[in-house]
Amino acid sequence: MHPYLTFWGISIPTYSLLLLLGVAAAWWFFHRRLKARDENPGRWEQAFLWGALGALAGAKALYLLPRLPQLGTDLPLLVSDPAVFAARYLSGGFVFYGGLFGALGAVWLFCRSRGDFSRLGTELVPTIPLLHAFGRVGCFLAGCCYGLPAPDGWLGVTFRAALLAPNGVSLLPVQLYEAAGVFLLFLLLAWLSRQGWQGNRLLLVYLAAYAPFRFLLEFLRGDPYRGFLGPLSTSQVLSLVTLAVVLPLLLRRTTRP
Numbered sequence: 001m002h003p004y005l006t007f008w009g010i011s012i013p014t015y016s017l018l019l020l021l022g023v024a025a026a027w028w029f030f031h032r033r034l035k036a037r038d039e040n041p042g043r044w045e046q047a048f049l050w051g052a053l054g055a056l057a058g059a060k061a062l063y064l065l066p067r068l069p070q071l072g073t074d075l076p077l078l079v080s081d082p083a084v085f086a087a088r089y090l091s092g093g094f095v096f097y098g099g100l101f102g103a104l105g106a107v108w109l110f111c112r113s114r115g116d117f118s119r120l121g122t123e124l125v126p127t128i129p130l131l132h133a134f135g136r137v138g139c140f141l142a143g144c145c146y147g148l149p150a151p152d153g154w155l156g157v158t159f160r161a162a163l164l165a166p167n168g169v170s171l172l173p174v175q176l177y178e179a180a181g182v183f184l185l186f187l188l189l190a191w192l193s194r195q196g197w198q199g200n201r202l203l204l205v206y207l208a209a210y211a212p213f214r215f216l217l218e219f220l221r222g223d224p225y226r227g228f229l230g231p232l233s234t235s236q237v238l239s240l241v242t243l244a245v246v247l248p249l250l251l252r253r254t255t256r257p
Helices: 015-034 041-074 082-089 096-114 115-122 127-142 174-194 199-218 234-255
Strands: 002-006 008-015
Touching: 002 015, 008 015, 015 041, 015 082, 015 096, 015 115, 015 127, 015 174, 041 096, 041 174, 096 115, 096 234, 127 174, 127 199, 174 199, 199 234
Parallel strands: none
Antiparallel strands: 002 008
16 A cells, blocks of 8 residues: 655655554553543553553564574674664564563563552553554555455455555455454443453453454464464464463453452
């Protein structure tokens, strides 16, 4: 679609721009909800920064994990041709589940010494699918994380200048499917937050809803860069593990008097 946008002669990657807009929207939601609760935003916004940094580190780490053998082979490029090394391993490539778990780990470390996640998460958890929705729209515009060829009778999209997707082929717009799904999940979590649900419970709802959605959506993906463990992609395996851990916890909290 539009992998780059040009302003005053400067080309900006569309994915990076959408990601920044998503961070801004998530921060605005978080800040506004804290003020509505008469909390001091400055105290808690550090947790948002910790989560953002943890998300970047985790998303890149999980992307690189299945590529470690090749990465070890290419280490001499750091000296001989650092530009090629950066293009292969540093300039792109982020895995959502790695970012999610990295963000949660960073916020958990923050809350160990400075706050209570059950309170902080009430406003923080809904920002996860909100930011994710912007990111997936960015994927669509850049032409990455693309879908399978659209079957007859299915609405498809044909890329002309995609970075990774095959151009000139009608593909399923799975990026937009996911963007719509996680935005609806954001609306649900925002509503539950207003009803007084605590952060721990909201996080369980989010994970229990997203995991099966992502598991099924992976069957419509056509990009080969997702890593595979047997017949399942890395994200499908992580979805199953997440659901197996989270669902019993959510049921216990739901049925508790």
